[in-house]
Amino acid sequence: MSVLSSSIARKVAMALSALFLIIFLIIHLAVNLTSLFSAEVFNEASHFMGTNPLIQFAMQPVLIFGVVFHFVMGFVLELRNKGARNVKYAKFNGAASSSWASRNMIISGAVILAFLVIHFLDFWIPEINTKYVLGDMTGMHNGEFRYFEELQHKFVPMWRVAAYVVAFVLLGMHLMHGFQSAFQSMGFNNKYSSCVKTFGKCYSIVIPLGFIIVALFHHFNH
Amino acid sequence: MNLTLKIWRQKGPQEKGQMVEYKVTDISEHMSFLEMMDILNEGLVAKGEVPIAFDHDCREGICGMCSLHINGEPHGPDRGITTCQLHMRTFKDGDTIYIEPWRAKAFPVIKDLIVDRMAFERIQQAGGYISVNTSGNTQDANAIPIPKLDADLSMDAAACIGCGACVASCKNSSAMLFVSAKVSQFALLPQGKVEAADRVRNMVKQMDDEGFGNCTNTGACEVECPKGISLENIARMNREYLKASII
CATH class of the missing domain: 3.10.20.30 (Beta-grasp domain)
Structure with missing residues (x-):
């Protein structure tokens, strides 16, 4: 990992993994949104994503690596950065010069990580179990596709909906700083930067809001 | 009062x-x-x-x-x-x-309130200069045409007085605003481009060795900087570093 020994290389690696995850979120939301309009389309899309070999055996491992890398590198950097100030200030007015979201990426990140644990237990691990342990690649249950049914079933308990909503709000805050920060880290700071910042803010509101709407929709319409 | x-x-x-x-x-x-x-x-x-x-x-x-x-x-x-x-x-x-x-x-x-800022000096010594032969027949710098914008941006970066407020304000104690200003003031000018790759590599290495934290783009340094050094310099340093590392 000597290539990642320099501070700037680490910044860029964080930014690249972040941009990859940002693109992933769009795809994930796009599939989720179909569930608002058509159970059939959602089932077809889910089945395709869940059984297509390219997505399953090429994209999925890359995605998992991207997620793990982003979290591990994030925590490593946070520890190193904490160590760079061995004596704390008696008074530190961080709010005077920077946003809460930018100073607390580790907190929003940790909440998202906790959410991912729940999310994987809810959806991913049962899927993997059905497909690869039980060997059932049909996506069927009693002759019906189970994806939409499972989605509705999972969003019945209020605690899960609440946990998801909280996580998505924190995801929005993480993106609010992270989106434009990723571009800055990669050296992108020019006349188009204000467009990137504006787009980043819209993205940070629209994407988490989309996920929240999906969760609430299925909680109230099952 | x-x-x-x-x-x-x-x-x-x-x-x-x-x-x-x-x-x-x-x-x-x-x-x-x-x-x-x-x-x-x-x-x-x-x-x-x-x-x-x-x-x-x-x-x-x-x-x-x-x-x-x-x-x-x-x-x-x-x-x-x-x-x-x-x-x-x-x-x-x-x-x-x-x-x-x-x-x-x-x-x-x-x-008491005095800190040792020699770390900044050592970063400067790692590459914050241009090697010019001062044998007596040095070329007049004004003979080299330089776009006005580049000269202005270089001068803006050179306004850094190395006070360390960027490090002090940063939640990560990162020195990237300082280092990026010193990298930029040379990288923007033809005289500095000659040694640009070695400069950025060596200065960033020294910055890391000194134990400064990593930039997370909170922007606090830019707000607190007495000379208004812009975050654009950090992006430029990142570009310079990537260029120097890849090529």
């Missing part, structure tokens, strides 16, 4: 320091912050106590010597100034003011 001051006292680099409370009275709002410190010190000397050590030199916002983390911000609450340009009218009668040294592992405390 009458003020309560909470000031970091530390006898030496190896000693344990602590915040000590002092009272000052009849402070004029027209005084500079450092003059207020002088008055406090005169009182301490008169009482036979050891005066508070703090850095200062030009007292006109040029040299970058004065530091002081005042009420949670480098150089106090005002923008675009050094501590010597901060005036007591910024504060109100009865205020409590916290005065601390820059806090970073790479800036160890020497005494």
